[in-house]
Amino acid sequence: MALILALDFGGTKLAAATVNVGSRKWLRYERRLSPANANASTDLEIMRSLIYSLLEDTKPAAIGVSFGGPVDASTGTVRLSHHVAGWENIPLKGLLENEFGVPAGVDNDANIAALGEHRFGAGQGYDSLFYITVSTGVGGGWILNGQPWRGAGGMAGEIGHIVVDPAGPVCLCGKRGCVERLASGPYMAQNAREILEKKPPSRQGGEVLRGLVGNDLTLLTGQLVSEAAAAGDDLAKEVLQKAAWALGMGIGNVANLMNPQRFVLGGGVTKAGEDFWQVVRQVARETALPEVDFEIVPALLGDDAPLWGAVAIASMTIPNL
Amino acid sequence: MALILALDFGGTKLAAATVNVGSRKWLRYERRLSPANANASTDLEIMRSLIYSLLEDTKPAAIGVSFGGPVDASTGTVRLSHHVAGWENIPLKGLLENEFGVPAGVDNDANIAALGEHRFGAGQGYDSLFYITVSTGVGGGWILNGQPWRGAGGMAGEIGHIVVDPAGPVCLCGKRGCVERLASGPYMAQNAREILEKKPPSRQGGEVLRGLVGNDLTLLTGQLVSEAAAAGDDLAKEVLQKAAWALGMGIGNVANLMNPQRFVLGGGVTKAGEDFWQVVRQVARETALPEVDFEIVPALLGDDAPLWGAVAIASMTIPNL
Numbered sequence: 225m226a227l228i229l230a231l232d233f234g235g236t237k238l239a240a241a242t243v244n245v246g247s248r249k250w251l252r253y254e255r256r257l258s259p260a261n262a263n264a265s266t267d268l269e270i271m272r273s274l275i276y277s278l279l280e281d282t283k284p285a286a287i288g289v290s291f292g293g294p295v296d297a298s299t300g301t302v303r304l305s306h307h308v309a310g311w312e313n314i315p316l317k318g319l320l321e322n323e324f325g326v327p328a329g330v331d332n333d334a335n336i337a338a339l340g341e342h343r344f345g346a347g348q349g350y351d352s353l354f355y356i357t358v359s360t361g362v363g364g365g366w367i368l369n370g371q372p373w374r375g376a377g378g379m380a381g382e383i384g385h386i387v388v389d390p391a392g393p394v395c396l397c398g399k400r401g402c403v404e405r406l407a408s409g410p411y412m413a414q415n416a417r418e419i420l421e422k423k424p425p426s427r428q429g430g431e432v433l434r435g436l437v438g439n440d441l442t443l444l445t446g447q448l449v450s451e452a453a454a455a456g457d458d459l460a461k462e463v464l465q466k467a468a469w470a471l472g473m474g475i476g477n478v479a480n481l482m483n484p485q486r487f488v489l490g491g492g493v494t495k496a497g498e499d500f501w502q503v504v505r506q507v508a509r510e511t512a513l514p515e516v517d518f519e520i521v522p523a524l525l526g527d528d529a530p531l532w533g534a535v536a537i538a539s540m541t542i543p544n545l
Numbered sequence: 546m547a548l549i550l551a552l553d554f555g556g557t558k559l560a561a562a563t564v565n566v567g568s569r570k571w572l573r574y575e576r577r578l579s580p581a582n583a584n585a586s587t588d589l590e591i592m593r594s595l596i597y598s599l600l601e602d603t604k605p606a607a608i609g610v611s612f613g614g615p616v617d618a619s620t621g622t623v624r625l626s627h628h629v630a631g632w633e634n635i636p637l638k639g640l641l642e643n644e645f646g647v648p649a650g651v652d653n654d655a656n657i658a659a660l661g662e663h664r665f666g667a668g669q670g671y672d673s674l675f676y677i678t679v680s681t682g683v684g685g686g687w688i689l690n691g692q693p694w695r696g697a698g699g700m701a702g703e704i705g706h707i708v709v710d711p712a713g714p715v716c717l718c719g720k721r722g723c724v725e726r727l728a729s730g731p732y733m734a735q736n737a738r739e740i741l742e743k744k745p746p747s748r749q750g751g752e753v754l755r756g757l758v759g760n761d762l763t764l765l766t767g768q769l770v771s772e773a774a775a776a777g778d779d780l781a782k783e784v785l786q787k788a789a790w791a792l793g794m795g796i797g798n799v800a801n802l803m804n805p806q807r808f809v810l811g812g813g814v815t816k817a818g819e820d821f822w823q824v825v826r827q828v829a830r831e832t833a834l835p836e837v838d839f840e841i842v843p844a845l846l847g848d849d850a851p852l853w854g855a856v857a858i859a860s861m862t863i864p865n866l
Contacts, residue, residue: 294836352697364802373689375804376673379837382801387794387832390710397834473708478802480703481685483696511708513718515615516700 226285226542227251229278229324230534231271234258234333235292235307238267240274241531242284245539248344252278264302264310268319287320287328288538290336290530297374300330329537333357333530334381335372337523338365340533341488345524352484355523356383358471359491362404368484384408388473406470409446409493416449416463417441429458450496464496468503475504476511479518490523547606547863548572550599550645551855552592555579555654556613556628559588561595562852563605566860569665573599585623585631589640608641608649609859611657611851618695621651650858654678654851655702656693658844659686661854662809666845673805676844677704679792680812683725689805705729709794727791730767730814737770737784738762750779771817785817789824796825797832800839811844 225244232239239255254274258267293311294303300317320328331339338355341347347355347367356364362384366373374380384404385397392401393415405411420430420441433452437443452460475487487508494500505520512518525532546565553560560576575595579588614632615624621638641649652660659676662668668676668688677685683705687694695701705725706718713722714736726732741751741762754773758764773781796808808829815821826841833839846853 366803368689368694373803375837376806377804377836377838379834380802380804382804382834382837385801385834386798387709388711390794391712399832473711477707477798480706481701481799481802482687482694483698483701483703485697511720513700513703513706515698516696516703517698 227282228535228538229275229284229287230531230538231275231287231289232333232530232534233267233271233289233291233305234530235305238271238274239531240271240278242278242282243535245285245542254278258308262308264305264308264314267308267311272323284324284326284538286326286538286541287324288336288534288536288541289316289320289328289330290333290534291316291330292333294378295330295332296378297329297331297335297372298378300328302330327538327541329534329541331372331374331533331537332365332378334363335365335374336533336537337490337525337529338367338381338488338533339372339536340525340529340531341490341523342367342370343536344532345529346488346521347486350485352482353486353488354381354383354475354478354482354484355488355490356471356475357491357523358407358409358467358489358493360409362408362471362491366482366484368482383474383478386474386477388470388477401470403470403474407467407493412446412449412463412467412493413444415466416460417444419459419463423459427459429460429462432457433460446493450493450500453499454497461499464500465503467493468496468500469507472504472507473511475508475518475520479508479512479516483516484518487518487520488523489520490526490529494522548603549856549859550596550605550608551852551859552596552608552610553654553851553855554588554592554610554612554626555851556626559592559595560852561592561599563599563603564856566606566863575599579629583629585626585629585635588629588632593644605645605647605859607647607859607862608645609657609855609857609862610637610641610649610651611654611855612637612651613654615699616651616653617699618650618652618656618693619699621649623651648859648862650855650862652693652695652854652858653686653699655684656686656695657854657858658811658846658850659688659702659809659854660693660857661846661850661852662811662844663688663691664857665853666850667809667842668807671806673803674807674809675702675704675796675799675803675805676809676811677792677796678812678844679728679730679810679814681730683729683792683812687803687805689803704795704799707795707798709791709798722791724791724795728788728814733767733770733784733788733814734765736787737781738765740780740784744780748780750781750783753778754781767814771814771821774820775818782820785821786824788814789817789821790828793825793828794832796829796839796841800829800833800837804837805839808839808841809844810841811847811850815843
């Protein structure tokens with residue numbers, strides 16, 4: 225029975241799990257927070273201790289790794305982490321293969337989650353899909369012909385930075401009206417804050433949202449915007465609908481360009497409720513040509529998507545499996 | 546020496562050519578206009594006479610076909626023609642294979658031209674590229690991993706109908722601000738006409754454009770807009786730059802999503818001169834993330850791209866080639 229070791233370097237948390245090939249049940253599973261002053265060395269030390277704790281005296285047949293940042297998947301080298309210092313050009317695949325003497329596969333979290341959903345989640349049986357995570361950022365990963373499509377330079381999937389409204393607000397990337405600028409949790413919070421700060425007393429809405437943060441607008445989050453919208457707050461609904469519009473417009477454009485069978489949506493913002501999903505689906509359907517068919521479905525693996533994707537990429541390194 | 550027969554059902558013209566496998570020089574080449582009252586039967590009859598005239602008593606090893614309209618490439622069945630009546634569900638591959646007793650490959654003109662540029666033109670040596678034709682319409686074809694990517698339902702490549710300006714003018718497809726609505730030749734002509742019709746006398750520009758059509762604005766074409774822009778007409782320049790902006794925005798978005806090595810641009814509008822290309826390249830570069838590399842280059846095969854693509858798809862049907 226071949227044992228797979230799956231690792232998730234999540235930026236703020238580290239997780240490791242083991243599973244037998246073909247099983248859908250973790251044998252062992254451990255998770256730790258990455259310390260506030262983490263760097264690549266401390267993260268690697270914590271992960272090493274997680275691994276030895278999990279493996280005890282067993283030996284994996286292969287290791288799969290999800291990394292929360294840009295990775296050169298062909299060499300398994302981390303380019304950098306946006307959260308943790310010192311990850312520049314760390315040959316993570318090489319380090320693991322040397323230490324454990326087995327093959328390893330490494331990719332970024334969006335590509336890995338796409339692979340996880342494809343092999344074990346909402347994408348099972350679909351040869352072409354685009355996985356989108358809508359959370360603190362907006363990113364995506366492709367499966368085409370049943371295989372990951374990473375792009376010529378490993379940069380494919382950046383739906384967060386396609387422009388859907390050239391007259392929209394300015395994004396951190398410098399452009400206006402990117403999907404991420406309108407649909408990510410932190411930007412939804414910022415959009416709500418800006419409307420609340422400028423709102424004339426005559427305008428309806430915002431009361432629920434203000435109540436949720438005790439009038440301290442610095443405490444606003446995307447999740448609170450969703451909660452206020454669900455409670456009927458008109459201002460929160462407007463912000464959430466704009467997010468759903470941006471995502472739906474992005475998806476419709478992607479459908480016209482690539483015509484995948486499925487879009488699989490994960491991440492905290494996609495838990496905003498039926499109204500959000502209804503707008504996403506309607507705008508995507510109106511944006512795509514009538515002849516372009518697709519489905520938009522929720523991700524199934526939740527927080528474990530990176531670990532299950534890591535299982536999938538590890539399995540791909542085992543010959544004749 | 547294996548002989549390839551290449552056919553191009555272009556909507557308003559029909560072309561056929563023969564070439565030996567591996568050669569880049571047509572053995573025979575003939576072209577005819579499709580009659581004004583053409584239907585599928587007359588087009589097929591004209592093509593049949595072209596074929597027999599070309600082949601004489603030789604026999605091809607395979608046949609490749611470019612069709613100017615939606616095709617189910619997996620079965621080689623034409624779905625319809627936007628120009629010629631009666632093409633609905635014609636099994637073109639089957640008809641040719643039955644009549645000539647050799648394998649045939651059929652695909653739509655954008656996919657075929659992408660394949661042609663990839664094997665014989667501006668895409669040689671590039672495993673991932675997006676071919677875009679900007680002409681009476683705007684369409685595209687993908688090469689990924691060295692193979693055509695047609696999408697789950699054969700609809701991939703529709704860059705003409707991705708939205709780049711949701712506040713823009715209404716397109717025939719019903720949406721606002723599609724790439725095609727801003728960048729195709731006929732829509733450029735319409736945009737120029739509308740500005741000229743509403744223009745106050747005080748506003749500069751348009752004189753060259755008016756002169757080119759002797760003040761009869763119904764005679765405006767995309768090509769005349771390009772010519773007037775090249776001659777310094779400010780109004781024509783504005784229309785052409787908006788077209789280039791839309792195309793550059795579309796390309797930048799596609800680069801973020803798919804990260805291909807190259808964009809290959811063909812079609813009449815792309816002959817509009819250096820200013821047009823400069824705007825396309827600049828807007829695409831600003832729209833794509835800094836880490837996303839790509840080149841934008843002109844197509845090399847011109848009007849013969851469909852025929853050379855037909856040669857490529859025919860070659861793919863010959864085993865062990």
